[in-house]
Amino acid sequence: MSVDDTSDTRHDARTEPDPPTRSGPPGTWSGLRPLLLRLHFYAGVFVAPFLVVAALSGLLYVFTPQLDEAVYHDIVHVPDQSTSVPLAEQVDAGMAARPGDDLLAVRPAPTGTDATQVIFEAPDLPASYRRTAFVDPHTAEVTGVLETYGSGQALPIRAWVDNLHRGLHLGDAGRLYSELAASWLWVVALGGVVLWLSKRRRRTLLRPEPGATGRRRVLTWHGATGLWVAVGLVFLSATGLTWSQHAGANITDVRSALSWETPAVSTALPESAMPGPDVGLDRVVAVARDHGVVGEIEVVGPAMPGEAYVVQQVGRQWPSQQDSVAIDPATAQVVETLRFEDYPLMAKLARWGIDAHMGLLFGWVNQLVLVALGTGLLSVIFWGYRMWWLRRPRRDGASAFGRPPERGAWRRVPGTVLAPLVVLLAFVAYFVPLLGVSLLAFWAWDALLGWRARRSKVRQEAGS
Incomplete structure (x- = not known):
């Protein structure tokens, strides 16, 4: 908006404008x-x-995390219990709730009061939308299925406001x-x-x-x-x-030209990798956590033979947790590790900037x-x-x-x-x-x- 401070005596005749500060060549x-x-x-x-x-x-949008928590609390949260069922069984329960859907990723419950997220592709929905089955990690019961949005797994209210703000x-x-x-x-x-x-x-x-x-x-x-x-x-x-x-x-x-992209671990297995039966999600997650990939994580399975599991941290708050590992599905060996501290500076700034813009970085x-x-x-x-x-x-x-x-x-x-x-x-x-x-x-x-x-x-x- 205009900040022209030209005096208008009809509105304020008490003071005269101060002379402008000149800099540079005359004129x-x-x-x-x-x-x-x-x-x-x-x-x-x-x-x-x-x-x-x-x-x-x-x-x-700033307040959508709290709105989502209030509206979908009984779906995304569960009563804490002392025992849990295997992650593979939780995924099976989620897949039973969406028969025919293609499994995209799994987010194990980070705490005893959170539900495990079993994420499916949703080609019938707009771009970046998914369907997510929420599963009680203690009982393998499905608490609900929601349409989620983006890599941050935004719940419906936040997804709607996000699209309102964006377009x-x-x-x-x-x-x-x-x-x-x-x-x-x-x-x-x-x-x-x-x-x-x-x-x-x-x-x-x-x-x-x-x-x-x-x-x-x-x-x-x-x-x-x-x-x-x-x-x-x-x-x-x-x-x-x-x-x-x-x-x-x-x-x-x-x-891209300046090599400032956000890096990612390679899913390609080394030529020396031996084929064999899949060790399963529980073993993969345990190995990833032993290698420091802890907290909120997402597991993406191999898309085809010769590819690895990818386990990546998905925490959006400071200090940033974005470490990831690639794990051989036959041997459970870590074949590649990527730490957030090894990201290029511009990739780090981009991650911090986006999370701060969304109101997530510092809570x-x-x-x-x-x-x-x-x-x-x-x-x-x-x-x-x-x-x-x-x-x-x-x-x-x-x-x-x-x-x-x-x-x-x-x-x-x-x-x-x-x-x-x-x-x-x-x-x-x-x-x-x-x-x-x-x-x-x-x-x-x-x-x-x-x-x-x-x-x-x-x-x-x-x-x-």
């Missing part, structure tokens, strides 16, 4: 600031509605909204910070100006709050883009931070629209818009600054396509308004 900032301010304004007006939807659905339940077309919001969020946040810090003010930067009234009061709330949440908003934007369709694909390509503290960021974003947007409303045209025909950023100010920017800036914008627009397309749309709209204004001026001059 550089005086040309760039109106351009940045106009961009910040257009993005605030036209992209803010998408950000509101993303923020509201994101705030709802409004409109498929790939709906995902354009969230990508547009994520593409512009970092631009709006950083642009607002630059504009807020670009003038020396008598008021403090980190809190609203005491005693300010009218639009100036709204501006100080808008700017100070935006400064507090800016880093978090940039983080949410960056991590959100990794899930997007177009920018996300470019990010994946870059990670309830993570959830509270996300609530603060979402609430802060909604507040900044509200104050931005409030400033716009306070400067609307009045009924008497007089404009209440104050001094708008002048057109053509960019011409005062030296070529040594403008040329690299254009190249940088083109580079960013290429890797974040929706940002580039919408930026062109804003430019075309602004150019049309400028053409209309010039045409109107010429007609007025001709009529006089």
